[in-house]
Amino acid sequence: AVLVGLAKYTWFTRRAALTDRDTILIGAFENTTGEPVFDETLVTALETALGQSPFLDIVPDQRIQETLRSMGRNGDDRLTADVSREVCQRLSLKAMMEGSIASLGSSYVIRLEATDCQTGEALAREQGEAGDQAQVLKELGLLTSRMRTTLGESLKSIQAFDVPIEQATTPSLTALKAYALGLEE
Numbered sequence: 001a002v003l004v005g006l007a008k009y010t011w012f013t014r015r016a017a018l019t020d021r022d023t024i025l026i027g028a029f030e031n032t033t034g035e036p037v038f039d040e041t042l043v044t045a046l047e048t049a050l051g052q053s054p055f056l057d058i059v060p061d062q063r064i065q066e067t068l069r070s071m072g073r074n075g076d077d078r079l080t081a082d083v084s085r086e087v088c089q090r091l092s093l094k095a096m097m098e099g100s101i102a103s104l105g106s107s108y109v110i111r112l113e114a115t116d117c118q119t120g121e122a123l124a125r126e127q128g129e130a131g132d133q134a135q136v137l138k139e140l141g142l143l144t145s146r147m148r149t150t151l152g153e154s155l156k157s158i159q160a161f162d163v164p165i166e167q168a169t170t171p172s173l174t175a176l177k178a179y180a181l182g183l184e185e
Contacts, residue, residue: 017114017123018151022094023057024114025064026050027084030100033108037133037173038101040180045137045165046099046112049144052161052168055153059091061183067091076184088117095123097147099140107131112143114151124150133173141165 018024026047031038050056065075067087077083081098088096099112108130114123126147130139141164148158170176 018056018095020055020057023059023091024050025059025084025088025091025093025096025117027088027096027098028079028081029098030081033101033103035103035133037177038136039177040184041173041177042099042101042110042136042140044176044180044183045140045169046097046144048168049141049165050097050148052163053148053153053157054161055148055157056151059093063091085115085117085120093117095151101136104129108133108136108139110136110139110143112140112147114147126150134171136173137165137169137171137176 026043029038029042029046031042047058050058064079064087067090068077068083069075071086071090073083079087084096084098094117095114096117097112097114099110101111102109109127110130111125111127113125115121116123124147126143128139128143130136144165145158145162148162149155169179
């Protein structure tokens with residue numbers, strides 16, 4: 001009975017990883033599939049999915065570019081894990097989110113991780129599998145919704161502000177890639 005009580009106490013008093021006053025950096029999305037259709041595309045999809053949240057404040061690309069330039073880099077440099085963390089620290093942010101996609105036979109494994117910028121400690125992790133390329137955006141959307149809950153957003157908020165990625169953007173990875181490249185320009 002004591003262990004059950006302690007477990008309930010721990011569950012109900014567990015603090016959320018983030019608050020509605022924290023800002024998050026969307027960093028690198030590593031693509032080890034060798035398929036260029038995922039380059040830039042998944043970061044754009046993740047930004048769109050997280051951008052629906054009234055709970056999460058996402059660092060705008062312009063601010064990231066300014067920070068990169070202040071670091072002596074080109075403002076258009078790709079964010080790697082190390083560069084993302086340095087940008088996150090320079091902006092005194094609480095957290096950054098990164099992802100990866102890898103091939104597993106004909107399937108794809110997608111991973112998201114939110115990390116404390118100062119300590120490097122993982123705040124939340126989600127992983128899922130898409131059966132084929134056409135299911136990648138849908139799976140990324142499901143992972144993003146679960147991540148939002150883990151980071152502290154209320155279920156009510158997520159239910160109100162969670163349009164599936166393929167509806168908020170497009171179900172076509174090729175079209176989304178073209179859009180992502182257009183945004184870069």
